[in-house]
Amino acid sequence: GDSVTQMEGPVTLSEEAFLTINCTYTATGYPSLFWYVQYPGEGLQLLLKATKADDKGSNKGFEATYRKETTSFHLEKGSVQVSDSAVYFCALSDSGNTPLVFGKGTRLSVIA
Amino acid sequence: GAGVSQSPSNKVTEKGKDVELRCDPISGHTALYWYRQRLGQGLEFLIYFQGNSAPDKSGLPSDRFSAERTGESVSTLTIQRTQQEDSAVYLCASSQDGTLPTDTQYFGPGTRLTVL
Numbered sequence: 001g002d003s004v005t006q007m008e009g010p011v012t013l014s015e016e017a018f019l020t021i022n023c024t025y026t027a028t029g030y031p032s033l034f035w036y037v038q039y040p041g042e043g044l045q046l047l048l049k050a051t052k053a054d055d056k057g058s059n060k061g062f063e064a065t066y067r068k069e070t071t072s073f074h075l076e077k078g079s080v081q082v083s084d085s086a087v088y089f090c091a092l093s094d095s096g097n098t099p100l101v102f103g104k105g106t107r108l109s110v111i112a
Numbered sequence: 113g114a115g116v117s118q119s120p121s122n123k124v125t126e127k128g129k130d131v132e133l134r135c136d137p138i139s140g141h142t143a144l145y146w147y148r149q150r151l152g153q154g155l156e157f158l159i160y161f162q163g164n165s166a167p168d169k170s171g172l173p174s175d176r177f178s179a180e181r182t183g184e185s186v187s188t189l190t191i192q193r194t195q196q197e198d199s200a201v202y203l204c205a206s207s208q209d210g211t212l213p214t215d216t217q218y219f220g221p222g223t224r225l226t227v228l
Contacts, residue, residue: 004154032213044155044203044219051214089154093213099145099157099171100205100217 002027006090006103013080013110021075021106023064023090031092033057033066033073034100038087047075047088080110114138116220118204124226125194133189133223137206144187145205145217146179155203161187162211194227201225 007022025031035047035057048057053068064075073090090103117136125131137144146158157171161181172178176194181187191198201224205217 029213034216036219043221044205046216046218049214049216091155093215095213099147099160099168100155101157102147102154104152104154 002031002092002094002101004090004092004101004103006088006106009087009105009107011106011108013108015082015110015112016079017110019075019077019080019084019108021088021090021108023073023075023103025071025073025090025092027071027092027094029094031094033064034091034093035062035064035073035075036089036091036102038089038105040086044089080108082110082112084108085110116204116206116218118202118220118223120223121221122224122226124228126228127196128193130190130192131194131225133191133202133225135187135189135204135206135220137185137187137204138218140184141206141208141218142184143207143209143211143215143217144181145207146187146189147203147205148200149203149222150200158189158202191225194225196227199225199227 032051034049037047048059050057050066056065087105091100142163144161147155159179160168176192179189201222203222204220207215207217
C-alpha cells in the first residue's frame with residue numbers, strides 16, 4: 001500500500017540556519033503531495049502542496065518540489081525562525097475517495 | 113469563514129465507558145474524514161464520508177468504533193467500551209470535494225481523549 005517516510009526528529013537548529021526535512025513516498029498511482037504543520041497547541045494546517053511532477057509548492061518561505069524520479073518531496077527553508085518551531089508532516093493522497101497517508105512527523109525546534 | 117470545529121476539546125473517561133466526539137465541517141464541504149493521532153505517532157485514518165455514498169470504514173481499528181454523518185454536516189465518532197489504548201487525539205478534516213487527490217483537507221483542532 002501507499003506509504004510516506006520522513007526523517008526522524010527531533011531537529012534542532014539555530015535561528016537563520018538552513019532547513020531540510022526529507023520525505024519519500026511509495027504510491028500505486030499518481031499522488032498529490034502535501035506538507036502539513038502543527039504548531040504547539042494548535043491544529044494541523046496545510047503548509048504547501050504539489051499535485052504533479054516537478055511542481056514546486058511554496059508558502060511562508062518554505063518550499064518543496066515534487067520529484068517523481070526519486071519519489072521525494074523534501075521540505076526546505078533557507079533561514080528558519082524561532083516561530084517555525086513545530087511538528088511537520090509529509091502526506092500524500094493517491095486518488096479521489098481516499099484519505100491522506102501521513103508520515104510520522106518531524107519535530108523542529110529553532111533556538112535563538 | 114469558520115473552519116472545522118470539534119467538541120469537546122478534551123475528554124477524560126474511565127475504561128469501559130462509551131464516548132461521543134463531534135465534528136462540524138466547513139460549510140459546503142462534501143467530504144469528511146476522521147483520523148487518530150497517538151502520542152509520538154503520525155495520523156491514522158479511521159473513516160471517510162463523501163456525500164451520500166457509503167462511508168469508507170476501512171481504517172476503523174475495531175467494531176467498538178463507529179461514526180455517523182447527518183447529510184453533509186455534523187459527524188459523530190462513537191467509541192464503545194473504551195480501552196486505554198484508545199487514548200489519542202482524534203482529528204476531523206473536511207474537503208470541498210473529496211474525489212480528487214488534489215483536494216485539500218482542512219483539519220479541526222482535535223479532541224484529546226484520555227482513558228483512565
